[in-house]
Amino acid sequence: VHRTGSIDLVTESDSRPGTRVERKERTRRAILDAALRLCEDSSLVALSLRQVAKEVGVVPTAFYRHFESIEDLGLALVGESFVSLRAVLRDVRRSDPTFEEIIDTSVESLLDHVDRQRSHFLFICRERFAGPPAVRAAIRHEIELAETELATDLEHLVTSMGASPWSGEDWKALANLFVRAMVSTVEAVLDAGDDGQAQKEVAERTRTQLRLVLVGALNWRSRP
Amino acid sequence: VHRTGSIDLVTESDSRPGTRVERKERTRRAILDAALRLCEDSSLVALSLRQVAKEVGVVPTAFYRHFESIEDLGLALVGESFVSLRAVLRDVRRSDPTFEEIIDTSVESLLDHVDRQRSHFLFICRERFAGPPAVRAAIRHEIELAETELATDLEHLVTSMGASPWSGEDWKALANLFVRAMVSTVEAVLDAGDDGQAQKEVAERTRTQLRLVLVGALNWRSRP
């Protein structure tokens, strides 16, 4: 006869172990993952509750035990997608790069996160304009927060390089420029898909662009 | 009794005048406009043929006299939307601005076109990531063409300002940076909606950003 271990495995694959709370959480997770996967080549607004339920392997009505609607599910996905995006900023900050390294470090970290959380970044790009109104609003809000966060980092960085003092408006414009560069790069990487060569070209082009912006910033005088 | 003119007007509002070809073209136009309006707050992938037909005031099956499918209609909308986008580049080129004017002229032209062809620009932003696969591919292709077009313009401009010679890669990177700035500005303006104050802030911020990039470009040395 077999060991207890193998019996556990069978139990695991058949009826799924854990407390009621754990099992509910696992189903919720499966719903979020299924939704992320299913809307990858269209949009939340074209995703049906029944498709999601079918993909997860539950009956359509079970969906309501976890979310009120697809829009509600979308808001949860916005939350966890921006955890992925913030992780990029956090990693760059933690690595505390020198002047010479800053661009290479940032681009590398960004591409690394995009590669590992591809569906989160795709989700943001797609639903930012095409999602249900509440989802669009949530994404816009999160992007503003990320911009503010980055503005602080940039102020420390550029000031430490001895650039001349800037106006508040100019800081905002620079932070916005970087956030846009980030979003655009994510878009380009996602466009490139699995093509490794294309991804390298995107990375190299992004580095060139960021260097160019940095040259501009270091030669900048506010209110010229 | 009334003049022939007024009888014509009645005829016009009742049964619509013109040859069969003209009337067909008018219906086609109405379908395109209705689709542009209806998908404004979701996406083509969530738009139904029946909604469009209802908005136009024809029976659903009449749709097939003009387009094979919603995707087919989408490709037609990509075509006319990029006519609007190209008009921006063309206007800037035709105005033949001096060094001092170039940024103000470009931003003004861009905002002017976005304001007048709002739904076309919204359509591109939205469907670029959320549209049906064929529509996404068509948009990507058109953006690449616009980038090439802009690269030529930029080369003339920056060279005429006496910057040092650049590598081909760097031209591509700069053109891409400007196209992205353009797309991002369009997105920001569309986000701002009808808020005139917010629109002015977006315009001012964009000008600051373009100046910063221009400062970078003029201080740039290829392969530093």
Next chain:
DNA sequence: TGTACATCAGTGAACGCGCGTTCACTGATGTAC
């Protein structure tokens, strides 16, 4: 100019299908005693 015929944009009925949502339910898990 008048007539007979062809074209074809738009009609309207019909189809099977997937949708969101309701409701009463089941039965394993959790809790109170």
Next chain:
DNA sequence: TGTACATCAGTGAACGCGCGTTCACTGATGTAC
């Protein structure tokens, strides 16, 4: 530890609705003679 009851994630039938697509049609416009 054992029992009786409460909770609640997931079930399954049913509903009315809008969907894309088919088909045979109508009747005004266009064309050939």
